[in-house]
Amino acid sequence: MQADSASSIQVPKQQLETPDGSIAPALQQLLAKTELTFTHTGTNAVAVVAKEKQSGQEENESPLLPEEEVIVTGRSLTGSHLRYLKLDSYAPIDVLAQPELEITGAQTVSELLKFLPAVSGNSTSTSVTNGGNGTATVTLRGLPASNTLVLINGRRIVSNGFGGEAADLNTIPLSAVDRIEVLKDGASAVYGSDAIAGVVNIILRRDFDGLSVNSYYGQSERGDQETSSYSVTWGGGNENTHLMLSLADYRQGEVLSRDRSISDSADNRTRGGTDLRSAASPQGFIALADEVVTNSPDGYRTWTMEDLYNFREYTSALVPSERQSIYLALNHRLQDDTQAFAEAMAIRTRSAAAMAPTPVFTRFDNGDLTIASDNIYNPFNEDILDVRKRVIELGPRAQHNGTDTFRFNAGLKGLMDDWQWELTAAAHYTRARERLTNLIDPYRLSLALKGPDICSENSDCVPVNLLGTTGSIDEQQLDYIRASSYVDGVSRMASVTYIADGPLGKIPSGDVLAAAGVELRREEISFRSIDAGGSSFIGGASSGAAHGYRLIGESFAEISIPLLTERLWLDGAVRYSDYSDFGTTANPKLALRWRPWPSLLVRASYATGFKAPTLVDMNQTGYQSQEFLFDPCTNSDAALLTGCNGQADQSRIQYLTEFGGNPGLQPETSDNRSLGIVWTPGDFTGFHASLDLYDIRQNDVIDTSPQYLINENANNGLFSDRVQRDAGGDITRIVATRLNIGAREVRGVDASMRYQHLSKELGLIRWSMNGSHINRYLNQLAPGSPIEDLTGTFVDSASGGAGSLPEWKANTGVYMQRGRWEGGYTIHYVDSLEESFTLDNEFVSRDIHSWTTHDVQIAYAVPTGFRFAIGVDNLIDKAPPFAASAFNDNFDARTYDIAGRYWYTTFSFNM
Known part of the structure; x- marks a missing residue:
């Protein structure tokens, strides 16, 4: 109701009963001899409004004036700067x-x-x-x-x-x-x-x-x-x-x-999911020229998918x-x-x-992380490009x-x-x-994985052992x-x-x-x-x-x-x-x-x-991150996809991505x-x-959608400048602007x-x-x-x-x-x-x-x-x-x- 409608109306003090707990009878009694009535605008909201005039009815004026003016300004609702007099919003x-x-x-x-x-x-x-x-x-x-x-x-x-x-x-x-x-x-x-x-x-x-x-x-x-x-x-x-x-x-x-x-293991095969454990394990994933090996108490043995690492122990x-x-x-x-x-x-x-x-992925992380054949910890006498190692010694x-x-x-x-x-x-x-x-x-x-001819050129260089058993990386x-x-x-x-x-x-x-x-x-x-x-x-x-x-x-x-x-x-x-x-x-x-x-x-x-x-x-x-993505080139049908150079590494779930x-x-x-x-x-x-x-x-x-870039690259051969792959078909870097x-x-x-x-x-x-x-x-x-x-x-x-x-x-x-x-x-x-x-x-x-x-x-x-x-x-x-x-x-x-x-x-x- 308007301010000038309220300012000319007085009612005597009354004791109003609500026998059933409802406010409606009390309001009806309060407003009975006025030109006002009420309507419900919500479960907790009541609006006092003027009664509709009957045909031919004249406007009544109250002979009494209040001691103070009553101003009703309404309340603004979120979504509007207007102060509505009724709680009627045009949006939920x-x-x-x-x-x-x-x-x-x-x-x-x-x-x-x-x-x-x-x-x-x-x-x-x-x-x-x-x-x-x-x-x-x-x-x-x-x-x-x-x-x-x-x-x-x-x-x-x-x-x-x-x-x-x-x-x-x-x-x-x-x-x-x-x-x-x-x-x-x-x-x-x-x-x-x-x-x-x-x-x-x-x-x-x-x-x-x-x-x-x-x-x-x-x-x-x-x-x-x-x-x-x-x-x-x-x-x-x-x-x-x-x-x-x-x-x-x-x-x-x-x-x-x-x-x-629900969360204690990343191996979800028993639940109908996949094995999301990491290839970077404390024992290591070591890709040699003719096989992939890992550490065991009895020395090196062939690596299997059961050697994946459950990183949820720490998270x-x-x-x-x-x-x-x-x-x-x-x-x-x-x-x-x-x-x-x-x-x-x-x-x-x-x-x-x-x-x-x-985790370290020497083939896919930043820097030249190839382990040189003459590294003092390399017993295989060959350069090793792909090592995946969980450095648990760091904590x-x-x-x-x-x-x-x-x-x-x-x-x-x-x-x-x-x-x-x-x-x-x-x-x-x-x-x-x-x-x-x-x-x-x-x-x-990168320096620590090279041979003495490179590491010795740097006075503070300390060779690092990524090929050993757990605990082989010491404090130095x-x-x-x-x-x-x-x-x-x-x-x-x-x-x-x-x-x-x-x-x-x-x-x-x-x-x-x-x-x-x-x-x-x-x-x-x-x-x-x-x-x-x-x-x-x-x-x-x-x-x-x-x-x-x-x-x-x-x-x-x-x-x-x-x-x-x-x-x-x-x-x-x-x-x-x-x-x-x-x-x-x-x-x-x-x-x-x-x-x-x-x-x-x-x-x-x-x-x-x-x-x-x-x-x-x-x-x-300069935003760079290892994103959790899926490469269609890791599927067995990769040879049929336009953008794949053969089947990529199935054990990867993270890819180096640059955003801009x-x-x-x-x-x-x-x-x-x-x-x-x-x-x-x-x-x-x-x-x-x-x-x-x-x-x-x-x-x-x-x-930015790096996943979209990968999909289009694998399926249609697009975005080759943004999805960079090596000769084996593995993604080395994704550039997403x-x-x-x-x-x-x-x-x-x-x-x-x-x-x-x-x-x-x-x-x-x-x-x-x-x-x-x-x-x-x-x-x-x-x-x-x-x-x-x-x-x-x-x-x-x-x-x-x-x-x-x-x-x-x-x-x-x-x-x-x-x-x-x-x-x-x-x-x-x-x-x-x-x-x-x-x-x-x-x-x-x-x-x-x-x-x-x-x-x-x-x-x-x-x-x-x-x-x-x-x-x-x-x-x-x-x-x-x-x-x-x-x-x-x-x-x-x-x-x-x-x-x-x-x-x-x-x-x-x-x-």
Whole structure:
């Protein structure tokens, strides 16, 4: 309702009864003698509106005026700068608010979002070990994390320091979060770049009064993943000034691969998979002129496939990590209609992952690693080109990641002639560091494998024995070849934003709402790696370097026009963006909202979107890695393939790959369409249901896809300059430069139902169901290449795939509160998937089973402010389903959880 409608109405003080727990009779009694009525706009939302006038009825005026003016401003929803007077969004929004956050038992934002139905694909977290970097991201609709925009309080934040592709959720403390709004629709017209798949808007606490102390402790039933969390929040002030302070500490223990049956071995033949053990074993793989041998207690013997090495004895399945944070929010009223605000946040994160000792592949690693015939440890009197050795004497590789993030926002906001305005200045900074130890310097090793005539030319050269038994590499040799890699990256963002919104005018059907604003932003990325002179150390990766910045100027506007009073609205938005490095782009959005009946809302929208190439995409040089890929030339039919020079080595699963930036990249573009209905029956006041269809079509996708290059090279003889092979047909190097070459189309359905009932007998009961269905996920790696439907499939990200894309992902749960007792029960479901891989030289497919878990929490609160809860996640101890093509731990850690049954307790005090 409008402010001037409310300001002239008074009702006497009344004692209203709710005999059955429903608020409807009380509201009917309260508004009985006014021109107002109410309607339900959601399970927890009621809108007070003017009654429809009967024909010939005159406008009544109230003879009483209130002592204070009442102004109803509405609330802006994620996806719009307009402050709607009714909670009617033209796109589906999931809201996770108190007490939903408490009842989940989640202690991190990434943990909370991982099981949302709309989240699928390659999101990262501390569950991702080999290939992870301690950060956490979210991937809506199965699109890359860079296609989902993460906001804090509706404002853009700095991306992570390791590459600037997406925001790091680990730098947002859950203890400071009031609610999380997930917009499942494109929003480039409102927010600019990256909002192709949707927006995750994290609303922090700002107006909290009092003191809140919270503690958490949990561990798996097997005794690992010991996790603790502590937070203190205080807020207070007077009518002009309010200050809030929040401190938090979070520590998560590890889970080792060897401690779970799903992940304890890389040999998956008994499960219907392949043997993924490594040819680089402590005993060695030594290819001589006429045979391949290995070490044994009785000397050298012929090498067999049973000599492959199980590297899972050393690896982490869940990375131990810790985070500390401080958050400060200040509001100060300068005048009746103007106030100043400031928000400051500092976060420190640390993690440490373990990997198996460094493997050496002399034929395929950097440098000339041929073992000379006159090397003092070579008993075979011939040059040896191909030796594969696991140097366990070095000890396990240890990867240490650390991030320090600082965010500061300050500004003014106020009200002027029914228009609200806000001016904000922001400065964000994040520094990320990574150290990987117990690697090998390829150039020192190259010298150490030569004969005395070469090694003696270098005074500090120490010959190294790669041909001996375990323990034959002594400390002097280890000290000579041992190395550590370092990556140091910084991301910065500074911005100034001005936004104003309010009624543009009044037409017979209602108020026309509008918003407009401008934003100036500077983004900068700078990172470098310390490696082997521009190449990767053996056992690690070279991230290279990237240095760049861009200036961005944007203007935007929105409008909402009521075409029929309380029945039909036309919404529009447009954003114009000017980037200093690639040019300009304009993205509009149009939406219709139609309410044929008070209980039914039909909504439809069309929008274009874009994702700017990251500064790393455009500026990176020297990135080199051993990628987990598949070469079709290793199959038995290799002689029939155009690009194969005979059958390549079947035991290889990693290939040296060089990636590179491209300053000529253009933005990825998209078209987003949606159509949905929302049903909120007035005679069933606690019920809310919605069904939304979405369609995302994306072009000019930035991709490197070394797997695509290999496939085209092997099958069609293409890209011979990018896929380099030796005379035997084995790949020696892959060169992959980023290009705008890909295209996607994702289409599906979101469905949700919620019901709430309050009665004296049962207390408060809430039930909800939320599901997301991918109807199709069409992916084309490059123009002219086949279009694949990835719906319901799993292709590991280590192989360049999109991860798990289940047709259905859903959750349902019930929450009860009666007196001092609370309880929650939640079911998470992930549909079955299909994967394809090579088994015994045949390309086969298999099913990855569906996965269902059950979470339970019971809590008791006392009047003095104490609350105690005990909960268990994965109540029936359901292991993640086996995936034969998953590199990390034989399952997709981005979709499932390896911990098993997990117990936790929480204790809190609020006053």
